[in-house]
Amino acid sequence: MSEKTVRVELDARSYPIHIGSNIWEKHLLPLTAKAEVVLIADDNVAEQAWFVPLREKLAAGAAKLVFLQVAAGEKTKNLTVFANLCSSLAQAKISRRGKIVAVGGGVVGDLAGYLAASYLRGISFIQVPTSLLAAVDSSVGGKTGVNLPEGKNLVGAFYQPSAVIVELEFLKTLPSRELAAGTAEVVKYGIIKAPNFFELVKNGMPEDLSRVIEKSVSIKAEVVANDEREETGLRAILNFGHTIGHAIEQTAGYGNWLHGEAISVGMIGAAWLSHRLVGLPLSVVREIHAALTANQLPVAISDLQFEQLAPVIAVDKKSTGKAVKWVLCPELGRTVQSTEVPEDILREAIEICAGRKEF
Numbered sequence: 336m337s338e339k340t341v342r343v344e345l346d347a348r349s350y351p352i353h354i355g356s357n358i359w360e361k362h363l364l365p366l367t368a369k370a371e372v373v374l375i376a377d378d379n380v381a382e383q384a385w386f387v388p389l390r391e392k393l394a395a396g397a398a399k400l401v402f403l404q405v406a407a408g409e410k411t412k413n414l415t416v417f418a419n420l421c422s423s424l425a426q427a428k429i430s431r432r433g434k435i436v437a438v439g440g441g442v443v444g445d446l447a448g449y450l451a452a453s454y455l456r457g458i459s460f461i462q463v464p465t466s467l468l469a470a471v472d473s474s475v476g477g478k479t480g481v482n483l484p485e486g487k488n489l490v491g492a493f494y495q496p497s498a499v500i501v502e503l504e505f506l507k508t509l510p511s512r513e514l515a516a517g518t519a520e521v522v523k524y525g526i527i528k529a530p531n532f533f534e535l536v537k538n539g540m541p542e543d544l545s546r547v548i549e550k551s552v553s554i555k556a557e558v559v560a561n562d563e564r565e566e567t568g569l570r571a572i573l574n575f576g577h578t579i580g581h582a583i584e585q586t587a588g589y590g591n592w593l594h595g596e597a598i599s600v601g602m603i604g605a606a607w608l609s610h611r612l613v614g615l616p617l618s619v620v621r622e623i624h625a626a627l628t629a630n631q632l633p634v635a636i637s638d639l640q641f642e643q644l645a646p647v648i649a650v651d652k653k654s655t656g657k658a659v660k661w662v663l664c665p666e667l668g669r670t671v672q673s674t675e676v677p678e679d680i681l682r683e684a685i686e687i688c689a690g691r692k693e694f
């Protein structure tokens with residue numbers, strides 16, 4: 336199968352994203368040869384058959400290999416686990432030349448990335464995303480960090496990996512619910528930037544995920560290259576559906592809904608707001624709804640309440656001063672940002688997200 340490479344262009348911090356089948360050895364082993372390597376994975380990933388040769392071959396080529404296993408799930412992305420990992424690196428005497436290899440989904444990637452950003456004020460790290468969400472989104476762009484009890488991703492750093500290696504063979508063991516969750520971000524890229532790509536994925540993902548991943552990371556790479564630290568507002572377009580989505584994740588408690596599932600419902604809300612406020616045709620709102628459904632994603636969560644979500648939305652970290660910055664979509668492929676979302680229209684959107692309002 337052919338291999339693809341997309342580059343994230345960030346001057347000295349530029350890096351490649353390699354996508355393909357049976358490519359990991361070719362790309363990972365030269366980067367880790369004779370190095371002090373810290374391999375981080377969660378319990379589920381560590382028990383996959385493909386993980387054994389990965390670990391063994393890394394160990395064989397490295398000067399030293401430290402393997403750190405964390406519990407699977409969003410709850411692991413916290414400051415206590417982070418501090419324990421820092422101590423493990425210090426105890427293993429990992430030097431500034433150490434390299435962290437994060438193998439797993441977005442949880443391990445965000446946590447290991449923040450560890451790489453912080454330990455000895457920054458050591459190199461390589462992302463090997465093994466969930467679809469991590470492959471198309473979280474492994475690219477340099478956002479790393481952990482959650483606080485007060486909210487998701489409240490502590491972290493912008494810190495770019497030195498390479499991203501998307502091994503399609505690893506993705507094959509991903510549970511189907513997790514695979515579906517990853518498609519939410521894929522559909523999002525189509526909505527915000529690429530109407531033709533939306534057409535490609537609106538009836539479900541094509542068999543060959545390499546095209547989907549390549550297009551998704553190309554869009555993300557372009558956005559990140561133009562606004563690495565979310566300063567100009569361009570990168571914020573990636574947050575379409577995330578304002579309500581994050582509030583759902585938080586009010587439903589970490590872990591009840593997968594990130595992609597919450598974002599799916601959040602995108603329904605954002606599509607409705609876009610219809611009411613910036614003229615997105617109702618037919619397109621329905622198309623987005625159909626596309627998410629076709630990709631086995633939830634499009635409503637029945638117990639959502641405005642009274643619960645609104646206060647959480649108000650403290651969303653993307654807030655600018657007092658006003659929340661919403662990403663809206665006037666037509667497929669184009670976004671605008673607005674702080675003007677009247678309360679009654681937000682109520683409507685949440686009624687739709689709860690499945691209580693027809694449209």
Ligand SMILES: NC(=O)c1ccc[n+]([C@@H]2O[C@H](COP(=O)([O-])OP(=O)(O)OC[C@H]3O[C@@H](n4cnc5c(N)ncnc54)[C@H](O)[C@@H]3O)[C@@H](O)[C@H]2O)c1
Pocket residue numbers: 377378379380383407408409412439440441442443445465466467468469472473474475476477478479487488505506507508509510513516593594595
């Ligand atoms: N940094 C960013 O820019 C960014 C962007 C989006 C999301 N995120 C973060 O990503 C996280 C969600 O990522 P996720 O959806 O990958 O969740 P995750 O890391 O929890 O992985 C999902 C589940 O799949 C398992 N898994 C992963 N790969 C597997 C494989 N190949 N085979 C079998 N099991 C496998 C994991 O063990 C886990 O149980 C959230 O914390 C979210 O905040 C970060």
